[in-house]
Amino acid sequence: MTRSARRSRRTLRAVGAGAAALLALSACSSSGSGSSGTSGDSAAASASDKLSGTVTVFAAASLEESFTTLGEEFEKAHPGTKVAFSFGGSDTLAASITAGAPADVFASASPKTMAIVTDGGDAEGTPATFVRNRLEIATLPGNPDEIASLKDLTKSSLKVVLCDKAVPCGAAAHKALDASGLELTPVSYEEDVKSALNKVVLKEADAAVVYRTDVKAAGDKVEGVDFPESAQAVNAYPITLLKGSENTGTAKAFIALVRSAVGQKVLTDAGFLRP
């Protein structure tokens, strides 16, 4: 009797483990959803002014705040449309686009990552630069370590995080450090600009080299320190329509909004530089 009870418990446990595995699987796959673009509307949309359907925009993590604002404005201006975003490291996004991720628009933080998509034959037309971004040092509020320059970050007592070199913000930081002949050993190479910034927001790191726009978006949670070497590593942000797009009319309209005076105002207000 006890044995059978034990066995049934073990079976239950096995069932539980199976359910957990399934849950994990479904959790993974759900991240890929949200791109349920309504197809078939594209012809109608491009023929008339009436836009509809979902536009899926893959955009660099640094664009999160301003693109979210632009997406809301777009949906307001064109009722019936929906802009779905996937923000992340430009390299991750580019890799998933070349691997067949369903997206309509790609906005990356560097021409190099954009080239992954264009070389893969996934871009429609030539990508256009729509903003530029400069680096800044993000420090703890009040700048307790009195960081005033890029050189100050090389102090061994400081915990500094950089973006990984595979990501545009990391490549740019590397370029700026090289230009000034500095050797900097960070405590971590983070996978995108937001996670680098968040290590400072959480006070786990003393400083991070991130974009000016990210420092601004973080409000008073971090303090920004400008450094002249950042002029050596200004990032150009290209945007493009993707070949796999099933909703080109609406996707083109979104790109037009980003490049319009209204779009540029939102972006420059966030700290981006004009192209």
Place this chain on the structure above:
Amino acid sequence: MTSPPPDKAGAADTVTGGPRRRRVRGAPAGRGLGGAPLPLLLPALLGLAFLVLPLVALLVRAPWRSMPDLLTSTEVWQALRLSLVCATAATAVSLVFGVPLAWLLARVEFPGRGLLRALVTLPLVLPPVVGGVALLMALGRNGVLGRWLDSWFGITLPFTTAGVVVAEAFVAMPFLVISVEGALRAADPRYEEAATTLGASRFTAFRRVTLPLVAPGIAAGAVLAWARALGEFGATITFAGNFPGRTQTMPLAVYLALQSDPQAAIALSLVLLAVSIAVLAGLRDRWMTAS
């Protein structure tokens, strides 16, 4: 070649390695695969294909020609060494704390035991990234406990190898606790009682009687925990960050390589796969007998 059914069964057996295992374990022969009803056999084979095909795809797509160059880079060895060291350390930590915890759950009656057991198994279902965030909040430099570790002892765990061990132990220990608890429940407590009536202290009885009794369960749990720690990604990158040689374990190296050099990512994945298979195969018999 006598009749169709056994022949078919023989072919299927070679794929699954069925007869070999039967012989090794000395179980009764039973019916061959040919006797298995189709509604069971078909989903079973599909399930097998689903689990094995992605691994085969890794082999198919592997850049065999450039493999030597990809695998002899110092970063790969650093990452592999760190992975092995940290997974082993995390298993050791899990053994030291997990076995007593399992004993507590299996042998001591106290109110709230069910809730405690649920809490212990929580990291099993928790997304590892959430675990990493939770660890940051608890043990980070500015965390609930980490703040005091920092100001009293000058210990900060994030961005250190110790942080990797902590993150891995957090996700791996529940596997050990569950295995050991199961083994303890299956073991007859009367042996311990006999030992205590013969004059042994409770701790001596645990050490000399209980531990040897549940040793296979502990070994099984340790292997599971080690394998889980070796593959840990989310909690590690969230809590310990990513720095080559210090916190960049193989899964992190694979993830970041995938963004810049997919070929290298495949090569690294194969190394991790080979290590995992070698360990699981090497310990299979002990693992199997325990389950």
